[in-house]
Amino acid sequence: MKEQFKGKRFKQGSYSSVLIVIVIAIVVVINMVASQLPAQFAKLDITENKLYSIGDQTKQMLAGLDTDINIYLICQEGNEDETIMQMLDRYKGASSHVHVSQKDPVVSPGFTKQYTDETVSDNSIIVVSGDTYKYIPYSDLYVSEIDYNSYSYKTTGYDGEGQLTSAIAYVTSDDLPKMYILQGHNEQSVSSSLTTRISKENITTETLSLLTMDSVPEDCDILLINAPQNDLSEDEATKIINYLDNGGKVFMVSNYTGTEMPNYDKVLAHYGLSRVDGIVLEGNPNNYYPSMPYYLIPDLDSHTITSPLKSANRFVILPSAQGIQIGDAPRDGVTVSQLIGTSDSAYSKVNVADVQTLEKEDGDIDGPFALAVAVSEEIAGEMTDESGGETSGEVAGETSGETAGETGGEVADESSGESSGESSDEVASETSGETAGETGGEIDSETTGDTNGSESNSESEETKKAQLVYVTTAGLLDDTMDGAVSGGNYDFFMNAISWMSGEDSSVSIEAKSLSYDYLVTTAGSANTWGIILIAVVPVAVLITGVVIWVRRRKR
Numbered sequence: 001m002k003e004q005f006k007g008k009r010f011k012q013g014s015y016s017s018v019l020i021v022i023v024i025a026i027v028v029v030i031n032m033v034a035s036q037l038p039a040q041f042a043k044l045d046i047t048e049n050k051l052y053s054i055g056d057q058t059k060q061m062l063a064g065l066d067t068d069i070n071i072y073l074i075c076q077e078g079n080e081d082e083t084i085m086q087m088l089d090r091y092k093g094a095s096s097h098v099h100v101s102q103k104d105p106v107v108s109p110g111f112t113k114q115y116t117d118e119t120v121s122d123n124s125i126i127v128v129s130g131d132t133y134k135y136i137p138y139s140d141l142y143v144s145e146i147d148y149n150s151y152s153y154k155t156t157g158y159d160g161e162g163q164l165t166s167a168i169a170y171v172t173s174d175d176l177p178k179m180y181i182l183q184g185h186n187e188q189s190v191s192s193s194l195t196t197r198i199s200k201e202n203i204t205t206e207t208l209s210l211l212t213m214d215s216v217p218e219d220c221d222i223l224l225i226n227a228p229q230n231d232l233s234e235d236e237a238t239k240i241i242n243y244l245d246n247g248g249k250v251f252m253v254s255n256y257t258g259t260e261m262p263n264y265d266k267v268l269a270h271y272g273l274s275r276v277d278g279i280v281l282e283g284n285p286n287n288y289y290p291s292m293p294y295y296l297i298p299d300l301d302s303h304t305i306t307s308p309l310k311s312a313n314r315f316v317i318l319p320s321a322q323g324i325q326i327g328d329a330p331r332d333g334v335t336v337s338q339l340i341g342t343s344d345s346a347y348s349k350v351n352v353a354d355v356q357t358l359e360k361e362d363g364d365i366d367g368p369f370a371l372a373v374a375v376s377e378e379i380a381g382e383m384t385d386e387s388g389g390e391t392s393g394e395v396a397g398e399t400s401g402e403t404a405g406e407t408g409g410e411v412a413d414e415s416s417g418e419s420s421g422e423s424s425d426e427v428a429s430e431t432s433g434e435t436a437g438e439t440g441g442e443i444d445s446e447t448t449g450d451t452n453g454s455e456s457n458s459e460s461e462e463t464k465k466a467q468l469v470y471v472t473t474a475g476l477l478d479d480t481m482d483g484a485v486s487g488g489n490y491d492f493f494m495n496a497i498s499w500m501s502g503e504d505s506s507v508s509i510e511a512k513s514l515s516y517d518y519l520v521t522t523a524g525s526a527n528t529w530g531i532i533l534i535a536v537v538p539v540a541v542l543i544t545g546v547v548i549w550v551r552r553r554k555r
Contacts, residue, residue, distance in 0.1 A: 073125055075105075244466045316489050320473055321473035340370070378463055
């Protein structure tokens with residue numbers, strides 16, 4: 001027995017046993033460490049559309065959090081949605097300020113009553129920060145569409161990240177923008193899907209009739225005018241122009257109506273814009289939908305609004321659009337930028353009511369045309385001072401004695417006790433209790449005597465920026481057209497809203513598709529691929545076969 005324990009085989013077996021124990025210990029330690037890692041490192045997302053993963057916008061927002069966020073998953077034990085659970089793990093791992101916990105409605109039946117009166121279904125989410133909260137129903141986390149073949153709803157997308165990121169932005173924001181949607185002129189209705197996109201951007205919406213208002217409401221951050229079929233009144237146009245002149249933001253959409261709309265055009269003319277008569281058709285097959293030259297797939301120009309679309313090779317489609325004539329800037333400070341434009345081959349067909357051919361005819365207007373523009377104007381505000389007063393055309397005077405009076409030029413009163421002299425235009429007097437004189441202009445007096453504790457006024461001028469985005473077809477905000485370009489139209493709209501809201505780009509995150517996206521093909525590319533597949537490929541196969549046959553015959 002002793003010899004067996006001293007033998008070579010025993011030693012080799014001992015080494016193997018020790019090695020196995022060490023390997024097992026290493027594996028256990030690795031598993032313990034891995035269990036403590038954030039989900040994005042510990043669990044790989046191998047789903048086709050990255051359902052569990054969070055995007056760069058979300059990561060950037062979570063990295064910038066400076067307040068605690070509590071995310072509550074409302075779900076009975078055992079009924080958890082695995083997709084939602086893995087997504088929440090990734091939110092938790094992305095920021096130390098994000099805290100995720102599960103609330104079982106059976107164990108805590110009254111918990112949700114603090115936040116909503118609705119009947120809360122399993123896998124719904126409540127996001128809380130301080131006294132602010134937002135409830136996300138489970139039905140909002142998945143996108144459903146009706147299948148007209150079976151007349152039943154089917155799930156087509158997962159919107160977990162979009163809804164949750166939007167909720168976090170909502171509960172951490174101090175000032176949420178408000179959009180008013182103009183009504184009363186047979187405007188194009190805003191679809192529920194677009195309303196959802198706007199809501200995800202944490203923008204509240206409300207309809208507006210200017211006929212009953214003295215002006216555009218003060219809390220209006222963005223005014224949407226969506227393709228009115230009837231003209232504005234002259235009074236309404238004036239109110240909109242006044243709103244813009246005070247730094248307002250307007251998104252305008254028009255549609256070809258065949259009738260004059262002078263008051264609508266008056267708002268455009270305020271920035272040197274006018275509509276070209278007729279409807280634009282494209283002569284370049286690379287810029288329109290196959291067989292439909294009035295369904296434009298135009299070029300995107302470089303701008304904050306369009307750059308995200310260009311960089312991702314996205315498209316917008318604009319059916320039955322009008323051209324925009326950009327005139328000279330009506331005044332200093334106005335900047336007009338083309339966002340979307342046609343090719344040089346485009347033309348505007350004037351005789352829309354009696355179209356005989358889509359080809360260019362005599363009387364049609366040659367392009368190219370702008371189809372969407374962005375306008376900005378720097379507007380000087382009132383002069384303000386750091387002590388809280390307004391000095392634009394008002395008196396800013398501080399004296400140690402009586403009122404400085406009124407002068408015919410400008411008084412700069414610096415009180416040190418004695419008068420230092422006068423000039424024909426300015427009076428620089430230093431008083432210790434006497435009236436400085438009379439002028440008809442502006443008084444800026446600074447005293448070094450008894451000023452009752454007030455400091456000298458440091459004047460500054462507030463600058464406002466008016467912004468307007470104008471697009472010439474209601475098809476931009478149509479669900480069908482948006483679907484044809486896989487969401488490109490609504491992305492353009494949301495980017496424009498973000499630009500006017502002061503954001504670099506939209507933070508609204510699209511739902512992740514569980515079905516398919518449309519392939520956008522222009523007439524030019526369709527013709528090219530048709531020639532390749534119908535002619536080039538068969539001929540190439542035939543030639544290859546003949547060559548092979550000839551070579552074999554020669555052997």
